[in-house]
Amino acid sequence: MHWTDDDSRIDWQALSHLYRIAPLGDKSAEWLKTAYANSRYKCFVYDGDAVIGAGRALADGVDCSYLCDIVVHPGRQGLGLGRQIVERLRDLSTGHRKIILYAVPGKEDFYRKLGFRRMRTAMAIFGNEAAAIEGGIVDGD
Template sequence: MPLTWTDDIHRIDWEELARLYRLAPLGDKPPEVLRTVFGNSRFRFFVFDEAGRLVAAGRALADGADCSYICDVAVLPGHQGTGLGREMVSRLVEVSRGHRKIILYSVPGKEGFYRKLGFRRLLTGMAIFADEATAIARGHLEAD
């Protein structure tokens, strides 16, 4: 099945993208939030199937020299396991080349997948979450 890749945010139905994130599952991300974060990202890719349905998305926040941060990589369940997620991350890494560091935020349990793509565990990563209790429950943060 042929897939079409684009970085054009003007082609995106933000409700459809929000649905993709729920199904992937990466949580509930409101359409208006997705419009903001993808609009503010230096790099982004969207993938459509032959029927024009959005089946994958991903983005990277980058400053052009020092740091590129890959996040929000989502693949529709019916397309998971096909190499599409690997291709998404590989493309985001490629457009991020030239930055001194490329950082990736992972869903707990997916670290092995990203390790195969060249990522290594950060020993000094720290975070502040708006909803700390949920982040601890989902395995993103250590409990004190």
């Protein structure tokens, strides 16, 4: 496996496909290219020429780093690759006053083992609120 933070050789269509099969939603190649370009930290994991894992963090350099879009190929899940991606992004974010993420419902214990704690005051506005409610990400009250 090869790890890099260089996005110059990313096949954005292949990365989009990876998010779909993971399954972490339908994120277009253009959407991903923009999101990763605007992220302070990023990492990509390759097996040969195939991207098998990725993640990014939006960060301001001092106060907050937000880890997001952590993805691992379904055939590689359960082997520690997701943990390594999160640890790498967390370590790159060292020095920020807070490092945050929101988890896919049911994955909270995975992130708890990596040092993350449940927030009691997080609030959000989602572009597709109905989907966020249905997915268990936010309460419908």
